[in-house]
Amino acid sequence: MGWLSGIGLSLFVDVIRWVNPTDLAQLASSTVLTGTVEFNDLPLLTSSNLDMFCGWLSSRSEESSKHQKTLLRSSLAFHHFKALGGIGSLSSKHAQLMRQGMLLSYLGQKERFCGFCPWSQTPYRLPWSSVAIHEHSSRVHGKDLLYVLNGNIVALCKVPREVLLETEVEGYPMFMRKNPPYECLGFAIVRAIDPAEKVFYILTPEPKHRLADVNALVKGSINIPDVLLAKQARFMREMQSLPYLVETTTKEETSTNHVEPRSRSESPCY
Template structure:
């Protein structure tokens, strides 16, 4: 059988499979000539519904109730592949053309993420590894939100993002879920991450669903920058939503930050002696070409969860790696031992807005931070903090929660699942507009009385006050002298 594109044979070991109600049900396809009896299907349904309680997944279901529907209730048995146009991608280019680089684009909610998983799994049937570049900072696949990353995928992807959070080969924390605020920095980040790709294995590139206005122009910039061999455009039967991104359209249209090629004026006289405009054959050969493929989405939309909930689940899946696999119960985050980091050991930068230096520590406290490594040595003559004046484009080694700021001892207290050998490289904390999920602040067990950082005891008539918005706060990284704080 084939499960979301990945061929499963009898000799394969057990695969972790997740099909929650927040996403479309996984499809189970019978390969040609395969027709297992009903008893085998029932046995499969029973087997895959067992033993899904991993230590990190327990955290998600501790906060997000009814997040998972048993796979046995949403299996559908089909005899034909549901995405036949994808098979064209297996007509690989000749050796001198290199490995395929497939860029997937289309409006929001057209099935790009599911298509990408299907394509990854199809390729893994033939190759030991596929690379995946995430350019959709609002709906990331292998990392918490707000990142542009390059991941090496060696195992089939058989679940939504919160089930396969991993450490990519290269990650940059952009710090927002939309790049409209700073598209130039976004392109610089994409270029920096793409430079790590060695063109030895196929690459799948996911893009944002922002394809109107400046979003479409930015997509043209990305196609020019990355020069994919294939562009897969999710066809929604409405070209008002998105024009066909043919090679000619990409070549001649102006992007948001790049100019299109001018059609060269050939000295070829047309009817009546009028000179015609035409791109020269020489220019045609020199221009990078891509094959444009249309895919009609056949994945049924599923789930009641919006983008904010899905981002929360990805973050909870990441925080689940703080839990011990040997302990059955979910330990509340306030019971875990944080690292303590001196102010002057790490640089600090708030990405998404200007914050007065006197208020920076208030912004950092109880925030989601990216733990980054900048090439410059962090030097400070005092006890800190060290504040950066510009947002660096640098490697992100992981994420953490600043659970406290000790102003007397000049220490940050940070919870993170990043291993100690990587923490030694961290010398920068980046804060974005991505906040700790509200459920972490209000839903942890073992807290009595007033909940820290959560209050409604203030005057709502004051300018600037208001209810806590269901949005995120800060996300970025931190430093190297990490010491366990057992106090």
């Protein structure tokens, strides 16, 4: 999922040829869907077009091309959808809402009959000593990482043992030497951190047995959707305080939710 720029199409073609997916979905403008392609438009991804596209590394020999054509045409289903229209901030807002909707859909996989509400779910417990913690930009000092992870979206990763760093504090989470390639097994919300019990409380749709392979919690650029914090129907209906929030600003130019600040002397457990 994403957007293509520069050599992105060539790399994408390589990925399709190597992975050989079962389905490929493309969002395109109405003009592209009707066959009118401008110089900066991505053409419709079809079996015939993929046969003609030049990959960055994939072989273009005649024998290989014939084999790839057979594989793609027999197993790959193409789905083309009209992209939401809009310009400027409106278009950007649509993209943001779509990303947040996909994240909520993922997190709420187990909620069949009601919306996803993290405050009413039973979290998993992860001991500090079983995982490493990391912030992808590497700008956060180790002693502040727990504050960054608490109440945030993290990737559940499996990383090589050799990149993990033990800490001097017994029972404290490990760190990571650098940003290696991560094997991401899913995502979770760090619902709470208990420094007394030295455990993370996490919410994730992933099954419990899958968590046995997780040895790192990595904070990237994915944040909790605003609607999850500011528009929980049960709390609004009962006029209760919203978890993690002090107040909500409704100005259109900011649309900012104020997260309650904590003193560093306070426990990072909720």
